[in-house]
Amino acid sequence: MSKLSVSLKAPNGRQYVQPTGLFINNEFVTAKSNKTITSIDPATETEIATVQAAGSEDVNLAVQAAHKALKDPSWKLLPATDRGILMTRLADLLEKNKELLATIDAWDNGKTYSEALNTDLPEAITTIRYYAGWADKTYGQTINTDHKKFAYTIRHPIGVVAQIIPWNYPLSMATWKLGPALACGNTVVIKAAEQTPLSILILGQLIKEAGFPPGVVNIINGYGAEAGPAMVEHPLVDKVAFTGSTATARQIMKMASATLKNITLETGGKSPLIVFKDADMEQAVKWSHLGIMSNQGQICTATSRILVEDGVYDEFVKKFVETVKDVSKVGDQWEDSTYQGPQVSRQQYDRILQYIDSGKSEGAQVATGGETLQKDGKGFYISPTVFTEVKDSMKIYREEIFGPVVVISKFSSEDEAIRRANDTTYGLGSALFTQNLERAHRVAAEIEAGMVWINSSQDCDPRVPFGGVKMSGIGRELGEAGLEAYSQIKAVHVNMGNKL
Structure with a gap:
């Protein structure tokens, strides 16, 4: 050797x-x-x-x-x-x-x-x-x-x-x-x-x-x-x-x-995911979960800002939190049943916990998670965290966290959803859920991002161009x-x- x-x-x-x-x-x-x-x-x-x-x-x-x-x-x-x-x-x-x-x-x-x-x-x-x-x-x-x-x-x-x-x-x-x-x-x-x-x-x-x-x-x-x-x-x-x-x-x-x-x-990115009230709720919840919680949330295109139409907001939050608890099993990355392993490093672990503390101190509500899950004081494990009652001015809403942390907020109209989705310095990925074909293409055209997923998230393919606008790249x-x-x-x- x-x-x-x-x-x-x-x-x-x-x-x-x-x-x-x-x-x-x-x-x-x-x-x-x-x-x-x-x-x-x-x-x-x-x-x-x-x-x-x-x-x-x-x-x-x-x-x-x-x-x-x-x-x-x-x-x-x-x-x-x-x-x-x-x-x-x-x-x-x-x-x-x-x-x-x-x-x-x-x-x-x-x-x-x-x-x-x-x-x-x-x-x-x-x-x-x-x-x-x-x-x-x-x-x-x-x-x-x-x-x-x-x-x-x-x-x-x-x-x-x-x-x-x-x-x-x-x-x-x-x-x-x-x-x-x-x-x-x-x-x-x-x-x-x-x-x-x-x-x-x-x-x-x-x-x-x-x-x-x-x-x-x-x-x-x-x-x-x-x-x-x-x-x-x-x-x-x-x-x-x-x-x-x-x-x-x-x-x-x-x-x-x-x-x-x-x-x-x-x-970087702070990608929005919009859920309209006519969406297939089961699919919207599953894809939204994958869009932020897969790969320990360490994804540049993570759909980490979820905007839900007010008529279905409570239902979505309830089902999303249930899915996080049922699916996002944190633990040994070698076990087939594990969904989320440890974060990549001590630096990243500390950074994510600082954002979680920031969300709490600014008044956002923790629907689930929000704590460390170390084993015997070792390992960079963080519980998947869902914030609700989030204001657009909060750090957890505006800045890229790069971890298993998502914010969920409600909107009342299509115009509001588009405006708030675009209210970011980033423009990498985005997603929207609706069964209205005309709305799907109309909103996709208006979102300021290099990629838009309709009724999916993180659905990348080597044959399809990948990249961002604004401060998400060149x-x-x-x-x-x-x-x-x-x-x-x-x-x-x-x-x-x-x-x-």
Whole structure:
């Protein structure tokens, strides 16, 4: 076993060898920074493994490797169809190793093993397969002008791409960014979140096994305050793609502006969910619960502001609270019956509890939850919390909490529902429930968000564009639209005899 790996046994009994180095040029290497990151099990607060953490010198080596690979014939001249075949191999390897990868993300993140295995991994695999199919279909156009000119366009990769992913869906978010970047022929330096550094290193092994040339994908862990700016400000980085907080995105925009780098940002949200009185109440309650309480509430698109028409408000609240109590079983993420595991970290745990205290102090009513559920004083467990009697001015109504906390408020008219849904600096996701087809499309058109779910929530698909408006980000990921973020168009004008 290499010095840059460690033998581990997960709580579910799965034994495996965990790489711990930086993945640069298809090899795991020691960080020149001499820094490390230790992953903590959020259920027990014990150490899982310690990995290498990249400093600016390490980031430079990774970027240099990506820049060299971008120009190397093994990648630059690789037929697009063969590029798609490599990506298909990677998808096959992800599927072959899905139980292992789900184990790591459940252990490292705190999410339930069943969700990691049955939701996250299928999404990651489907995303890579989807973009593998696009690899040889990103072509240009011929353009009609006049008989003395032939004009056409060529679609090129942007170049070296720096990608920074969050901790809530480690593998899914990695594939969302890698899929379109690789399909378009870019090379990549990708950094995992400090809280979840493990599964992406296994992904590095699989990328090498799939046959990608050295330097095409380089994977690093590192502290955001040091590795992040080193990636964004590097002169050989042509594009930055980031998913995370709005505050960090602002800093990335400032840094990227110095060299006018292409950027894609997917940031925070405080997504509304509107329930009209004609909604199928049973379905509205079930989807609303999933929309905020799944993945420990740690979802950027979480529909965490529920607006219910006053005629059915009491009925909805009663059924929603019952569903939370019946379904949201908090506990061991390895048990099939568990719906909600621990929050990802002590920092996130403390942050959520502060918001709960804020809601109580501002006068909101706790319909259920509102307390810690630690086991023997350990673990970052928080009870799913429902607030009612909420005013629009309250922090819990206006700010992103990123945890299992929801606010429910009533409205009296369609116009009021739309106005209050749009009364936010964010604009990522949204949802509405009604059986009136005309109203559904009318309201969907008026909501200021990058996505609207009609009679569902969190119903994402790798083939459909994903992204926000206002302070929820810039650009789109997934679907054909995701390719636009990783390619650029060159126009070619051919003079067919037009003399001066």
